[in-house]
Amino acid sequence: MPSITSATPLQIDQVCKTYCQGTSTVHALDGVNLTVQPGEFVAIMGASGSGKSTLLHAMAGLIQVDSGQVVVSGQDLSQLGDVALTKFRQKNLGIVFQAYNLIPALTAEENVRLPATDSGNLDDRVERLLDRLGMSERRSHRPMALSGGEQQRIAIARALICDPAILLADEPTGSLDSVTGTQICQLLRGLVDEEQRSVVVVTHEPHVAMWADRVVVMKDGTNLAEFETLGTRDPQIIANRYQESLGAEAVH
Ligand SMILES: Nc1ncnc2c1ncn2[C@@H]1O[C@H](COP(=O)(O)OP(=O)(O)OP(=O)(O)O)[C@@H](O)[C@H]1O
Numbered sequence: 067m068p069s070i071t072s073a074t075p076l077q078i079d080q081v082c083k084t085y086c087q088g089t090s091t092v093h094a095l096d097g098v099n100l101t102v103q104p105g106e107f108v109a110i111m112g113a114s115g116s117g118k119s120t121l122l123h124a125m126a127g128l129i130q131v132d133s134g135q136v137v138v139s140g141q142d143l144s145q146l147g148d149v150a151l152t153k154f155r156q157k158n159l160g161i162v163f164q165a166y167n168l169i170p171a172l173t174a175e176e177n178v179r180l181p182a183t184d185s186g187n188l189d190d191r192v193e194r195l196l197d198r199l200g201m202s203e204r205r206s207h208r209p210m211a212l213s214g215g216e217q218q219r220i221a222i223a224r225a226l227i228c229d230p231a232i233l234l235a236d237e238p239t240g241s242l243d244s245v246t247g248t249q250i251c252q253l254l255r256g257l258v259d260e261e262q263r264s265v266v267v268v269t270h271e272p273h274v275a276m277w278a279d280r281v282v283v284m285k286d287g288t289n290l291a292e293f294e295t296l297g298t299r300d301p302q303i304i305a306n307r308y309q310e311s312l313g314a315e316a317v318h
Contacts, residue, residue, distance in 0.1 A: 160225030
């Protein structure tokens with residue numbers, strides 16, 4: 067296992083999570099290992115039910131794992147109580163969901179400001195983010211008056227307001243048309259290339275995964291295989307590599 071340093075944004079070591087419902091038991095995560103480097107863009111692919119969202123939620127500290135370690139920027143999340151975990155998450159992780167999860171009663175700008183924990187330079191940070199995401203002109207609109215792509219831009223701005231080193235996104239383009247989805251992927255790529263953030267995206271889509279540096283393939287709660295994209299922006303190549311990976315042995 068690579069050594070954990072505070073500079074390693076994300077280290078997942080032998081993580082297991084089991085759900086029990088009635089008499090049935092689901093091993094949603096079954097010994098997952100994953101390290102995400104600074105300035106790396108990782109896509110997590112896999113069939114429905116393979117454990118992708120559970121893994122992302124474990125990385126975000128949104129669920130407790132049964133065993134194994136989730137270490138974010140040198141901090142083992144299991145060592146934090148609820149309040150400390152919430153504060154740590156706000157400062158160190160940005161999280162984006164398929165459904166945007168904006169507060170309907172607040173304007174776009176108010177949604178972006180909402181998670182800010184310190185007021186230092188807040189106006190400047192909001193301005194820069196709205197500008198960076200091309201949303202300055204739409205700042206006074208409520209979510210209902212924004213397109214899906216605009217809502218996702220605001221959700222990304224909100225996720226970045228505390229300047230986290232890591233952005234986690236669960237199917238961020240799942241509700242968008244392909245042109246808007248590509249714009250969001252380019253934006254995420256820019257956060258890696260221009261700002262050296264680490265980005266982890268859960269996706270079913272090769273045309274989303276192709277923007278990553280590395281694709282991790284999940285199957286039955288394990289990280290079955292992984293491959294580097296080597297800068298190809300060809301979804302067919304990614305789809306072929308993904309299919310080949312499903313025939314591969316587990317990475318452990
Ligand atoms: N809260 C829960 N309670 C019970 N079972 C759960 C819960 N969350 C996830 N599971 C189960 O764990 C397994 C993995 O689910 P998960 O949502 O991580 O898969 P996924 O790969 O993200 O699927 P999809 O692509 O359909 O979103 C599935 O069998 C799912 O039914």
